[in-house]
Amino acid sequence: MEKKAVEKLEALGKDIVRDIDSGRNPRFVTAARTRSNILFDKKEGFLKLGSAKEERSFINVAQSKRFMQTIAIAAKCHKFLAEDLHTTIRGLFYQLKFSLGEDVDESIFSEQSESNPLIEDLEVAIGVKREELNLNATRRGVLAGNMKVVDTSGGERVEMDCSRTGRTGWSIPSDVDNEIDFVDIKAKYVLVVEKDAIWQRLNEDKFWRKENCILITPQGQATRGTRRLIRKLADRGLPIYVFTDSDAWGWYIYWTIKTGSINLAYMGGGVATPEARFLGVTISDLDKYKFLSKLTIKASDVDIKRAQEMLQYEWIKKHKEWVNELERMIKGKIKLEQDALQGPSLTFVGDYIREKIKNNDVLP
Amino acid sequence: MEKKAVEKLEALGKDIVRDIDSGRNPRFVTAARTRSNILFDKKEGFLKLGSAKEERSFINVAQSKRFMQTIAIAAKCHKFLAEDLHTTIRGLFYQLKFSLGEDVDESIFSEQSESNPLIEDLEVAIGVKREELNLNATRRGVLAGNMKVVDTSGGERVEMDCSRTGRTGWSIPSDVDNEIDFVDIKAKYVLVVEKDAIWQRLNEDKFWRKENCILITPQGQATRGTRRLIRKLADRGLPIYVFTDSDAWGWYIYWTIKTGSINLAYMGGGVATPEARFLGVTISDLDKYKFLSKLTIKASDVDIKRAQEMLQYEWIKKHKEWVNELERMIKGKIKLEQDALQGPSLTFVGDYIREKIKNNDVLP
Numbered sequence: 055m056e057k058k059a060v061e062k063l064e065a066l067g068k069d070i071v072r073d074i075d076s077g078r079n080p081r082f083v084t085a086a087r088t089r090s091n092i093l094f095d096k097k098e099g100f101l102k103l104g105s106a107k108e109e110r111s112f113i114n115v116a117q118s119k120r121f122m123q124t125i126a127i128a129a130k131c132h133k134f135l136a137e138d139l140h141t142t143i144r145g146l147f148y149q150l151k152f153s154l155g156e157d158v159d160e161s162i163f164s165e166q167s168e169s170n171p172l173i174e175d176l177e178v179a180i181g182v183k184r185e186e187l188n189l190n191a192t193r194r195g196v197l198a199g200n201m202k203v204v205d206t207s208g209g210e211r212v213e214m215d216c217s218r219t220g221r222t223g224w225s226i227p228s229d230v231d232n233e234i235d236f237v238d239i240k241a242k243y244v245l246v247v248e249k250d251a252i253w254q255r256l257n258e259d260k261f262w263r264k265e266n267c268i269l270i271t272p273q274g275q276a277t278r279g280t281r282r283l284i285r286k287l288a289d290r291g292l293p294i295y296v297f298t299d300s301d302a303w304g305w306y307i308y309w310t311i312k313t314g315s316i317n318l319a320y321m322g323g324g325v326a327t328p329e330a331r332f333l334g335v336t337i338s339d340l341d342k343y344k345f346l347s348k349l350t351i352k353a354s355d356v357d358i359k360r361a362q363e364m365l366q367y368e369w370i371k372k373h374k375e376w377v378n379e380l381e382r383m384i385k386g387k388i389k390l391e392q393d394a395l396q397g398p399s400l401t402f403v404g405d406y407i408r409e410k411i412k413n414n415d416v417l418p
Numbered sequence: 419m420e421k422k423a424v425e426k427l428e429a430l431g432k433d434i435v436r437d438i439d440s441g442r443n444p445r446f447v448t449a450a451r452t453r454s455n456i457l458f459d460k461k462e463g464f465l466k467l468g469s470a471k472e473e474r475s476f477i478n479v480a481q482s483k484r485f486m487q488t489i490a491i492a493a494k495c496h497k498f499l500a501e502d503l504h505t506t507i508r509g510l511f512y513q514l515k516f517s518l519g520e521d522v523d524e525s526i527f528s529e530q531s532e533s534n535p536l537i538e539d540l541e542v543a544i545g546v547k548r549e550e551l552n553l554n555a556t557r558r559g560v561l562a563g564n565m566k567v568v569d570t571s572g573g574e575r576v577e578m579d580c581s582r583t584g585r586t587g588w589s590i591p592s593d594v595d596n597e598i599d600f601v602d603i604k605a606k607y608v609l610v611v612e613k614d615a616i617w618q619r620l621n622e623d624k625f626w627r628k629e630n631c632i633l634i635t636p637q638g639q640a641t642r643g644t645r646r647l648i649r650k651l652a653d654r655g656l657p658i659y660v661f662t663d664s665d666a667w668g669w670y671i672y673w674t675i676k677t678g679s680i681n682l683a684y685m686g687g688g689v690a691t692p693e694a695r696f697l698g699v700t701i702s703d704l705d706k707y708k709f710l711s712k713l714t715i716k717a718s719d720v721d722i723k724r725a726q727e728m729l730q731y732e733w734i735k736k737h738k739e740w741v742n743e744l745e746r747m748i749k750g751k752i753k754l755e756q757d758a759l760q761g762p763s764l765t766f767v768g769d770y771i772r773e774k775i776k777n778n779d780v781l782p
Contacts, residue, residue: 137764140622142615145760151713152761190618196589205584208622212584220569220576221598222589225560228618234585251506254554254592258504258572349515396509397516400501 059187062180063132070125080121081111084179085320092319094369099328101314103178110175123163124172126150131176131187140188140229143173178320185229185278195226195280196250198257199268200240207233216268223257226270230283236290241268244287245333245407248274248298248307252392252403261404265411268292274303276311278318281325284311294330295416297407300337300379301353301389302360308332313369332417333410335390337382343406349394353387375417423551426544427496434489444485445475448543449684451535456683458733463692465678467542474539487527488536490514495540495551504552504593507537542684549593549642559590559644560614562621563632564604571597580632587621590634594647600654605632608651609697609771612638612662612671616756616767625768629775632656638667640675642682645689648675658694659780661771664701664743665717665753666724672696677733696781697774699754701746707770713758717751739781 066082073080085091086106093104112121130149134141141149147166163169177184184191203214203224216224227234245267247253253271256262262269268287272280288294296311298304314326340346353361361380370376383389395403410416430446437444449455450470457468476485494513498505505513511530527533541548548555567578567588580588591598609631611617617635620626626633632651636644652658660675662668678690704710717725725744734740747753759767774780 134764139764141619141760141764142757144615144755144757145619145764148713148755148758148761149764152709190615193614193618203584205586207585208624210584212582214582214584214586218576218578220567220574220578221571221591221593222569222578225586225589227585229585250557251508251554254557255505255509260572345516349512391508391512393506393508394512396505397512400498400503400505400509400513 059180059182060132060135062182063128063135063187066128066180067125067132079111079113081109082179083107083109084175087174087178087320089316092316094313095322096369098323099313099369100323100326101316101319102322103320110179120172123150123169124175127169127172128176131189134188138188140190142190143170143184146173146189174320183231183321183324185231190228191278193226193228193279194274194277195270195272195283196223196253197226197268197270197283198223199244199262200238200266201236201268202238204235204237205233206235217263221254221257223253223269226277226280226283228277228279230279230286236286239268239287239290239292240266241292242266243293243295243411244268244270244284246270246272246276246284246294246296246311246330247392248272248296248304249392252297255396255400255403256407259401259404261407264404265408272307272311275307278321278325281311281314281318281327284330285323285325285327288327288329294327295333295407295411296330297333297335297392299389299391300335300339300383301391302357304392305360305364333407334416335392335395336417337379337386337388337390339390345398346390346394349397350386350388350390353383353389357389358384358387373418379417423544423546424496424499426546427492427499427551430492430544431496443475443477445473446543447471447473448539451538451542451684453680456680458677459686460733462687463677463733464687464690465680465683466686467684474543484536487514487533488539491533491536492540495553498552502552504554506554507534507548510537510553538684547595547685547688549595554592555642557590557592557643558638558641559634559636559647560587560617561590561632561634561647562587563626564602564630565600565632566602568599568601569597570599581627585618585621587617587633590641590644590647592641592643594643594650600650603632603651603654603656604630605656606630607657607659607775608632608634608648610634610636610640610648610658610660610675610694611756612636612660612668613756616661619760619764619767620771623765623768625771628768629772636671636675639671642685642689645675645678645682645691648694649687649689649691652691652693658691659697659771659775660694661697661699661756663753663755664699664703664747665755666721668756669724669728697771699756699759700781701743701750701752701754703754709762710754710758713761714750714752714754717747717753721753722748722751737782743781 070080085103086108091104091106110121147169150163201216205212250271250273296308298307312330318325361384364370365380395406434444449467450472455468455470459466474485511533514527565580569576614635614637660672662671676694682689725748728734729744759770
């Protein structure tokens with residue numbers, strides 16, 4: 055994988071040298087990441103970039119500085135790959151500030167906000183993910199279940215058994231593609247639970263062992279690494295169930311895992327899992343589990359507004375179950391947390407999930 | 419440990435029954451957690467509660483409801499211990515809402531904010547930590563190094579080797595005291611680095627193996643679990659070095675690890691490590707590492723204000739190194755991030771730490 059990134063960086067560099075040698079204006083082409091070029095692929099079921107392209111060129115008053123910055127970023131990433139060392143976009147920013155300052159005006163990169171979009175430009179232009187450029191993103195998320203992780207980074211082979219992690223679980227890293235493999239996957243499905251508290255509750259019950267599933271929590275919104283790992287587990291044929299609060303934030307977490315997000319539309323299907331199904335909690339649960347009616351919370355204005363927005367999305371409108379959910383929450387001005395399932399007994403949350411999966415009582 | 423908590427809960431219950439049987443007003447005594455009763459113990463070097471006590475009693479218009487709520491919390495925790503199951507304070511809140519709703523006015527607990535101070539009341543009154551009442555707090559923080567974790571919760575013995583965790587490390591749980599042990603500690607010191615990005619950088623360099631240290635990141639502000647684990651490692655005789663940004667947030671992280679915090683003053687020395695030393699980054703580093711001068715950032719108003727406040731603390735004033743640091747940052751209006759050490763090369767951050775420790779170039 056990394057060799058591929060090196061080759062692509064070098065091809066970009068050679069093209070630019072060729073332009074210069076031939077007296078042409080150095081340039082490269084990237085996909086437009088403007089709002090109008092982000093579209094929902096109805097057939098595939100995820101957000102991706104359209105076909106609009108943009109050219110970045112050096113001899114262009116508006117682009118000259120950014121062009122040079124992007125090439126500096128490419129050179130640094132090439133160096134990181136040669137060194138076989140990783141850093142973050144913050145570390146990259148300081149490397150740029152340090153070395154450009156030596157012989158060039160040091161204000162070339164004064165804010166990290168300047169370098170971030172250029173990294174995306176580079177990712178899109180040469181078709182690699184930043185993880186393949188040895189740039190780590192924020193990591194968050196925990197996993198337990200019947201599978202093993204084989205990490206071969208740093209010339210060392212480490213095998214971690216995700217069924218032997220006690221109370222803690224295995225931390226999901228930023229990069230789940232390079233020098234890492236997932237083996238001996240014996241689970242039947244993947245359960246993604248929004249909150250770490252619920253993950254811990256289910257882990258203590260050894261829910262993943264009893265049900266033979268892989269239990270993941272993104273610990274809130276899923277990072278790139280966690281979204282990518284869910285995609286990879288779906289590629290192994292495992293059904294993916296997502297279990298969140300029934301509120302604006304919970305839905306956002308679900309739809310981001312399922313369809314991707316505007317910000318990462320340029321990564322398209324690589325970080326989206328359209329096969330994912332929504333397990334709960336739902337407002338309709340109130341009909342089945344009477345005790346929940348006294349455990350609801352008042353929906354905030356944000357929740358109501360978000361529900362109203364969601365009702366406008368074409369990919370939501372076509373699912374009457376979601377329309378029904380959203381309309382009930384707007385009308386009743388209530389929301390429901392997954393923690394509420396602990397009301398009758400601490401272990402009830404597991405019973406709830408089992409019944410939902412057994413009856414395939416899930417939303418699309 | 420847990421048996422102790424059960425016994426203490428039962429003693430509280432029996433005292434109350436005895437009061438009722440004798441026709442006395444049921445009551446219990448707890449330490450006052452008011453600002454005036456939080457003091458800095460100069461000799462020990464941490465924040466703790468003073469000797470002021472407060473009585474909670476049932477036949478008291480102002481306290482009757484809270485008294486009843488506290489007893490309900492105690493009863494629930496007793497049940498959790500009997501069941502050998504854990505939850506969070508959110509899960510406890512829903513259990514209270516559920517069961518009190520059955521035969522009592524269901525508005526008894528309408529907001530979780532009502533139950534939180536009562537949990538602290540209970541912890542202080544009977545002298546146990548919430549972790550011993552089977553209540554998990556938020557967890558965050560990662561560790562790698564030459565030591566093993568033995569987790570015996572849930573009747574199963576799991577041994578995790580913290581030198582065999584690849585790119586991920588071992589996640590620090592909420593409870594590091596019960597049914598868990600830390601063995602085969604071969605490291606010579608503990609290095610706590612504020613940011614996960616820097617932890618990952620050092621972990622990739624196998625810094626902890628080369629230097630034979632335990633490498634921890636609290637991933638920002640340290641949780642109860644991480645603070646408690648640092649305390650326990652210091653109890654094993656390991657020196658503790660803390661490495662943060664040179665800004666308001668970084669200092670706060672350091673002082674919280676070292677002296678505890680106002681919020682957790684009731685836990686006193688259990689979550690404070692006065693032996694901790696501040697490794698960097700410091701404003702004085704600018705004198706030694708010339709390249710850093712072009713990698714500083716403008717200090718925010720919050721940073722300046724916080725530095726001015728810190729100059730007023732008696733435990734800071736007595737350390738001229740800290741006074742010097744703070745005055746330089748106020749005067750220069752600059753701050754410095756630990757990430758900046760990646761400027762000259764990605765591995766420089768390790769060289770920096772090695773030199774600081776070798777020369778004992780640390781702040782108190």
